[in-house]
Structure formats: structure tokens, C-alpha cells
Amino acid sequence: MADIQEDDDLVFHKICALLEPLNHKGVKLTRDTDLVADLEIDSVSVLDIVMDIEDNYDLSIPVNTISETRTIGELVDAIHALKKQQA
């Protein structure tokens, strides 16, 4: 359990680090932060960030699997699911 928790935090922090350059309003990033509504990141930029995440984890994240993803927490969960599946 502790392992999963730690892994979760690592993915969360990694995503926050990738989002920080686009966080122009200085919003505090939490699992509930909405990429489009709170951070005002456009749809293309979201896809670009997903590419960086793919390369960071050497993981394939098809565009379709994240089209429903709105918050940082949902993105973290999606990455965990894909990591497990592609392990």
C-alpha cells in the first residue's frame, strides 16, 4: 500500500512539474485541478503535455483514452492504469 501511495505521489508531482510552465495564473495544483477550466490550457497544449508524459514514462497514451480526462487526478489515474496494462 505504501508503495502505491508513493508511486501515486511521484506521478502527481511529475505531472505538476510538466504543467507548471503553463500555470500562468499561479493556481495551486491539486488532484482536483481542472486542466481546461482552472488552468485555461487549450486542447492542443493538453495533448502536447500528454506527449511529454508518454516519453517520461515510456508509455503509450492514446488520444482517445484521455479525451474524457479533465483533472490532474484523472490523468494520474489514467497513467497508473496504462502503466499496469503495458507493464
Add this chain to the structure above:
Amino acid sequence: MSLFDKFQKNAVLYNALSEAGRNPFTVQMDEILGPTRAIVKGKEIVLAGTNNYLGLTFREEVVSAAQAAVAEQGAGTTGSRFANGTYASHKALERALAAFLGFSRCIVFSTGYQANLGAISALAAPGKDVIFIDADCHACIYDGCQLSGAETVRFRHNSPEDLDRRLSRLDGDEKYAGMGKLVCIEGMYSMFGDVAPAKEFLDVARRHGAYLFVDEAHSFGVYGESGRGVVEAQGVIDEIDFYSGTFSKSLVSIGGFVASNHPELDYLRFSARPYMFTASPSPANVAAATAALQCIAAEPDLRKRVWANARRVHEAFTQLGLETCAPPGPVIAVKLPDRETAFAAWSFLIDKGVYVNLAIPPGTPNAASILRLSVSAAHTNDDLDIVIDAYGAMAETFAQARVTA
């Protein structure tokens, strides 16, 4: 919750542009004087933001062919390609395009958008195939992927190495074993005017057993020894799997097509919904595209002129210290530091009598704000003098537009 809430953010931007006096997205051309001139708000302007690369919109052969087709076949077909709207002229144009390009077969769609939408959505199926698309692909390719329902992976723009990496990720994954793979790229990209390394993409696709689909919407008629596009220029036209194009650029009409040497291409005729469930192109559209294709095949001079014009404008812009987004080509995009400067520069140019396209994020790659200019074979030296003088005055007025003195 209102249906309209989601539009608010972009509505604010759109309304701000309108209030500033001129909205680049609502420009109305009141009178079209020729391939490179129009009247906007009572003033004659030079058109340098169309896709009329070979300048054939007013060519006698093209206009009279369209007129004759209306007289002989009527104004519209009132039917779809699949059911009740395929005329002999549609089939003749399919054969002419296939022969010109050197493919065994070709399918004509009602728009270029629908050609990509129809082909990609029919070729790939959810759970059976995976699509790989260049990050900068046109919206119709993205929409085709979405309509297909197949898993779609984006790779970094114009990077065969990155495509290789992303294909490799799936190679070892059991889930994807035996699945079909479709790679989509464009010949020339419409916003920056940069060109794909098609040969390198073909090598990567072949190595991974993937099919290669190339959209030559903007490069057809302009690139390659005989105008067959970037894949001709790079010597791989005979090897790619699917070639798509549009009638609405160099062919100066409206419609689109997909060509291939795979006999199975014809299966799209009963599988591609954007082919089956929409009206076929009108007789006038088909006749105009057919006549324009004959001009392109017979007159290499058209290409020489558009390239000479492109080189002249590109060199002038470089001398003005403007930052262009690609080497000389029919699309010459100038990068500006931000959205506000780009809009002000666009307004400045139209006041000087020059119409170009303002392109801003999220419609552009890398969140760039650009002025997109397109060169035509029909631009006269006078037209280009006006364009270059206007850009010179713009570079003086907006010092921040210049990257070099």
C-alpha cells in the same frame, strides 16, 4: 447550466476582435476582381491569404467548363456518390486524377475535409487498428481518427525518429499484436508551410509494417517535377499507400479525393460514411476541377511562376528582418511575438490593402501567433510590390516583429 456557457472563453476573444473594428475571421469580400484582387469595404485589396496557389480561379478554360457543365448536367446532383449522385463526370475525374498521379484508382469526395474524414474513419476500426498522426495534422485528420473510434497516437511534428519510438512502444505489447497500423502525415503543412520528410516516414512505417497515408492538400500542383506533390519531389509517390488531396486549392473548385494502388480502396465506397451520406460534388465543381487538372498537367510554367514569386517574397521578408517559419514555399508565415501584436499587424496590413491570414493559438502549432501569407502564380509584380511594401511598413511600425535589424 446553459448550453452556451462553454463558448464564453472564445466568445470574449471573438467579440474583442470585432470591437477593435476588424475581425479577421469575418472578413467579407464584396466583389472578386480576379485571382489576386477583391473589394473589401469599398477598397481594393491584394489577396495574399487564399489557397489559390496556381491562380486558376478565373482561367477561361476552367470557367467555361463549369458553365458548360451547369448547362448540360444541371446545377446540382441531388444525390450521394453511393446511391443516386454518381455521374459519368465524377468517374472521369477519378480516372484523370489516378492517371495524373500514377495510382491505379481514385475516389472523389464532396470536400477535401470529407476525403480525409471518410478515408481515415473507414480504414481504421476500434480494437483492430491503431492510427499514428503527426501532431500538426489538419483538423480533418483528427476528426477522421475520432470518427473511426480507433486508438490514436500523436507523434512529434515532422520527426520520423519520434514516430519510430512510438511505434516501437506498441511492438512489444501483446494488446496490439496483429493490429493494423496507419500513419498519417501531410505533404506541406498549411500554417507554417513546412514540408514532411516523407521518405524517412515511409522507411519507419515499412519497418513497423504500417501503412502510410499522405495528405497533399496544399502541395498538390505545386511541389514535384510534374506537380504531384511532396511525395513526388522526394521520389516516394509510387511507394506510399494512400494519397489524399483537395479540389479547393490548386484545383480551384470544391471537393476532394483519395488515390491508392491498393485494389481494396474501392471498399471505401460502401464503408466511408462521409462519402455515402452526403451529396456528390456538383457538375460545375467537377468540371472546374477537371479543367484545372488539365491546366496543371499541361503548363509547368504555373509552377515556375508560383515558385519564383515565393522566392521573391521570402527573400524580401528575410531582408526586412522578419522571422519566417519555413524555407521559401507557397505559404510564407511570419511569426510575431504574441496574439496582440499579430492582430495589430494584421489590421495594419489590411489597411495598407493587403489581405493575409491571422492565425493564433489554439489553431496554430507551438502556441505561435502568425501572419500566414500565400503566394499565387497569378500574383503580378505589382501585386507583390504592394505586399512587400506593406510588410516593410509593418516591420517599421512594429519593431517587435523584427528578429534582425
